[in-house]
Amino acid sequence: MPGRRPRQIEIRTATEAELSAFDAVPHYVFASSPEDVRTYAMMPSPLPAECRLGVFIDGKVTTTYEWIPWQVRLNGRPTSIPGVTAVGTYPQFRRRGHLRMLMARAMEVHRERGEPMVMLWASMGAIYQRFGYGRGSEYVTYHVDPRFVALREPFTWDGEVRLIDQSSAADRAVAERVHEEWAAPRNLVPMRDAARWAHQWWEAQRQGHYVAVAEDATGRARGVMVYKSKENQIPNEPGPDQQMEVRDFFVLDLDARRALWQYVRAHDLVLRARFGGVEPDDPLPDLLLEPRELRRATGDAMWVRIIDVPRALEARPYSAAGTLTLRVHDDFAPWNDGFWRFETDGDQSRVTPAEGAAADLDLSVNALASLLTGFRSATRIERAGMLSGDAAAVRRADAIFATAYAPHMPEGF
Ligand SMILES: CC(C)(COP(=O)(O)OP(=O)(O)OC[C@H]1O[C@@H](n2cnc3c(N)ncnc32)[C@H](O)[C@@H]1OP(=O)(O)O)[C@@H](O)C(=O)NCCC(=O)NCCS
Structure with a gap:
């Protein structure tokens, strides 16, 4: 045959x-x-x-x-x-x-x-952990009934919320500038280049999104919200029955945050507002009378794979100066597997092979992704049994790897 x-x-x-x-x-x-x-x-x-x-x-x-x-x-x-x-x-x-x-x-x-690294949204984490991916960020949503989420303190503001004209290049540039300033100090957030913005505006038009901009008393844009509402979305409701979907929410200061929040609350016919891609360290819960009404839910977001240990460790600034010898285990990318001496002054870092040295921390490349992105502290990774080291080294790593903002991925891809 x-x-x-x-x-x-x-x-x-x-x-x-x-x-x-x-x-x-x-x-x-x-x-x-x-x-x-x-x-x-x-x-x-x-x-x-x-x-x-x-x-x-x-x-x-x-x-x-x-x-x-x-x-x-x-x-x-x-x-x-x-x-x-x-x-x-x-x-x-x-x-x-x-x-x-x-x-x-x-x-x-x-x-x-x-x-230095790659990242992805996983359909199932199980597929990727075997390939050395570790958790790098969390996805947060709110599901709110705007009637029950009043601010804790009275808020008055001289600024104004304005719906921009998406066909105007000048108006688009206003939103784009706010995003650029908002994203700059953050962690894991992609910058939107011209191609991405072309995609965003195309998507906003296709989906019928509105873009609201909070402008202060001098007319400076300080916050942006991209959203749409649909009626008759909640069956058998005698009163308000609209559902609002908030796709983007980026603000530069507390007033703009409060102003856009008041703006959401002024939509009397909205029974549910769903906020996707909320910043994991969003201060909003602390601004509300009833924080639990946000119905905050979380899930895994970015799975991060370190491609090259020295390059990845040298890529970011750190919160403290210090030195650590790391024993990294990586059976899928053997060039990463081994002992690495990591020195940083906070701003600049250097990583060199340290074969034969005593390790301060022993961890898998998956766990290193969680540490490096600032998603988890060394202490927390140790509690999950994914890192070992003496107590002083773990505390040192906590201080070094802390980030100003929690890692966050607002983009779908
Ligand atoms: C996930 C997918 C791409 C795997 O493709 P594949 O060619 O069958 O994968 P492989 O045969 O190379 O398997 C690779 C390893 O992953 C494991 N694996 C594959 N699919 C898996 C799954 N769905 N869940 C858990 N483990 C899985 C295999 O057991 C294998 O493990 P091993 O190499 O340690 O023995 C395929 O199942 C698929 O297309 N799934 C639907 C789409 C999807 O979920 N894609 C991921 C999007 S983020």
Whole structure:
């Protein structure tokens, strides 16, 4: 009986001619509707072909991996941290090690590109922890009935909230400037370049979003809220029945935060306002009479993979000067596995191999991702059994790795 002919397996970037076959994989595995597929095809600024890596069998794509070349602020410092997306294998090719091969190649590609880490939203954390990904941020939502979330203290303000004209370049620039100033000191937040803004405005128009800007008494924009409302969303409600979806909320000061909050509350016909992508360290709960009415819910957000330990540790500024010897375990990227001496003056850091030295901290590369992003302190990681070290070293690491803001990912990708 003739046997099946041997198959040729390649791991490579997709050519321009292969892009639609390539995109068909994530559309299939994520069950995109025909409308989603059409919308995707119309999106401005599609990803460059070089950011799409696939497994091809006899020239046909079976498994995909893409990344958005994000520039993020890592504890305030600009850093290239690609956002990985569109990971999928057609069902008939699953559990044959295709993703594992692709992940190994992707690690090398990111390393060659000089990228210290990558991050992603996981459909399931279980897929990625085996590849050395660790938790890097949390997703926070509020579900509020605006009638019950009054501010604790009376608030008066000379400024004004204004709905901007999204077709006006000047008005768009107002919102873009607020975002830039807001994002600059933050942690893990991607900066929006022209291509991302083109996407945001296109999406706002497609979805019918409003953009409200809080302007102070001198007319300076200090906060932005992007949202939409729909009526008849809550069945059998005799009174208000609208649902408001808040997609973006970024403010530069407390007055703008309070002003936009009052603005939400002034929507008398809204019964539920859902805020997605809230900053994990949002001060709002402390400003309210009844904080529990926010119905704050959390979930995992970014999963972060350190590509190159020295490069990643040298990328961000720290909260304190200090020296630590780290024993890092990484069985998927052997170049990371070993002893590293980490010295920082807070602003600049240096990491050198330290084979044979006594380790202050012993941890997996997954746990290092949680520490490095500031998502978890060394003490907390130790309590989870994912790090060991003597008490003084753990306290030192707590002080060094603390960040000004909690890591936060407001962008979907
Ligand atoms: C997740 C997915 C890409 C895996 O592809 P695959 O080619 O079958 O993966 P592999 O055969 O290379 O498996 C790699 C490893 O992950 C494990 N794994 C695969 N899918 C898994 C799942 N859904 N849950 C837990 N572990 C999983 C495998 O057991 C294997 O482990 P091992 O290498 O330690 O033995 C594929 O199942 C898929 O397309 N799922 C639906 C889309 C999805 O969820 N994508 C992720 C989006 S963030």
